[in-house]
Amino acid sequence: MKKILILTTALTGWAAAASAGDLTVMSWGGAYGAAQTEAHVKPFAAKTGIPTVMVDSDNPAAPIKAMVEANNVTVDVASVEYADAIRLCDEGLLEPIDASTLPPGSDGTPATEDFLPGAITDCGVSTDIWATVYAYDTTKFPADAAPKTAADFFDLEKFPGKRGLRKGAKAVLEFALLADGVAPADVYATLSTPEGVDRAFAKLDTIKKDVVWWEAGAQPPQLLADGEVVMSTAYNGRIFNAAVAEGKPFQIVWDGQIYENEMYVVPKGAPNKDQAMEFIRFATSTDGLRAQAQNISYGPARRSALKEELIFKDGKTVMGPHLPTAPENMKNALESSWEFWVDRDAELNERFNAWLAAN
């Protein structure tokens, strides 16, 4: 008995020591988490010898406040949405990142000029540009009568069947307005007025009875594959992964896509802050961003990373046309406004929840 006790104590002690030393990266799991593991975590560990592990979350921004307030930060680097990176930074929950220490582009351009505008903030550096798009199951519609526009998503007569939508106000309200014919440039101005919000909800009302709501990024491809929905909004990389890597009959509709930067941030009081900064410098270098974009179809936010053609890890698929930033995908695209969401997130989600709960 005593022997077992000593053994278990030793084992737990060892495990605790190992986890205290490990650099922990928290991301969104699924195909995205896998891409960052392949592109950033493994090569970083191999290069520096620092043991680095990846952990999954439905939304890595959610646990950060709890960790910082409890003074028990177990994550060194987190991959969060742009608006969350700004909000958490404003609330003093993130370590500031010195942009001047970021490596220059492969062509020698200083980082601050190499990155696209807005891709570096006080507390975060962009790891990619991703988009919320919608995708449909090609076996459910004949090729000549397949959905093509955002408006088609809301057309139950021409395209009958259930829809998948992310459960939350963000990107859903904008999508409804885009589908209702609002030009991308006017979406946030419209949504800032009570009438605009009503208009978005009225548009959503037209399909409310046929919506299956999803929360985790891995759900939409699953819902499509199970036949639970015939079309669903999704993160474009997840659909790409299901379609190209797994051969699923899914087609992305780029009309009405909503794109934004995804940011690597360091929670305040991260146990391995210096290594975390080193990880971010490594992962957001030209090569780091290219490596990620070769694993999943999210666009790198450095100009130097886009100079040479990106090829998917299968060795044949050219990534260019699959990226949200490809010119042909940008024809009717909206850049998500962090300023809008930092301000209105609570209010609109409350309204959204009330709308959902009411029958």
Next chain:
Amino acid sequence: MADLTAAAPLTTADGRPLKEALARAQRRAKTRAFLLVAPLLLFVIVSFVIPIAQMLHRSVYHDGFSANAPAVSAWFAANPPGTPPDEAAFAALAEDFRAMKAAKTAGEAGTRVNYTLPESRSLFTKTARDADRLAPPYRDAFLAVDPKWADPEVWQAMRSSSSAYTSDFYLSATDFRHTADGGIERVEPRQRIYVYLYIKTFVLSGVITLLCLILAFPVAHLLATLPMAKANLLMILVLLPFWTSLLVRTTSWMVLLQGQGVVNETLLSLGLITDSGRLRLINNQTGTIIVMTHVLLPFMILPLYSVMRVIPPSYVRAARSLGASSWTAFRRVYLPLTLPGIGAGALLVFILAVGYYITPALVGGADGQLFSNMIQFHMSKSNWSLAAALSAMLLAGVLLLYWLYDRLIGIDNLKLG
């Protein structure tokens, strides 16, 4: 004997007064008993009482604004509600903004005001960026940055944020809000959600408890009356799902209930439904009720079983032999004897159901969400104060029901096993 006690106090064999000796012996026993429970007591205080107290405190306390804007908070304290902001108020605000810019806390202060009035957060961060250019006359300087600074609602929102202790979060949690003149009003109908969900959560939990009772009663009776060997086998069938992870059980229900799932496919192949008429059993309220009833069923069966097992079968036989019909014997003899088990099971299932959130989150879709899902939502959006206020409401509701139960049935009648 009588005059002996009157004359001298009773003593023990070694001559000490009996009362004292008894007290000493008892004190030792009491100390030992206390020391034995001390670890548990400490554990309960540290892991239960303190967190709940902290949660309750957080629901009325938020110093995001008051700590970062002391000057204007002082102005609010000195002037009664409804006072229009004068130059002194704007000057105090300018002073605070310069401090906030230096300390980078404008976002924090703005977040607090934003809880009361949406869109104030960007007003704060924007003004803080221009804080160095704020110069007398301050009122005009602020209006030049953003005309919203003249809005009395903004000032009312700042006033209600200016004291760290606030009832704002309870107002939000009951669908009320402050008006510009300092009164309160209900939010507009389409923003109202918490009261509705609160009632719905208690109603749904009641429905689930009732369903559990109806399903569990025959099973528990069977368990209690079958021969031991068969009863044990049946017991394992009850316990097996109980030991299985909640997530596994919930996801297996998803496989069963979804549109292309086992239940619908079976009904379809039997010709009971058509392809277009597939039943919607998941991602709605029906899904929440079905899955939660299954998940919570063992909590009803086990207390019922433990009570039924010790009811002697001779009681019902006696009633029957005295002329009672089987229904009367059940109603007048058996059912009253199982009441402690029903009470325990119902209370257990109901309290667990009221606080459930994983299952409704996974299978509840839009209309199957419960109150606890809102708590989780605000936790993840880092509005902990509102989450705490909602939790406190849930706690109050459960305590009220517990009190009612005690008054109506009596907590002594509870038998958990």
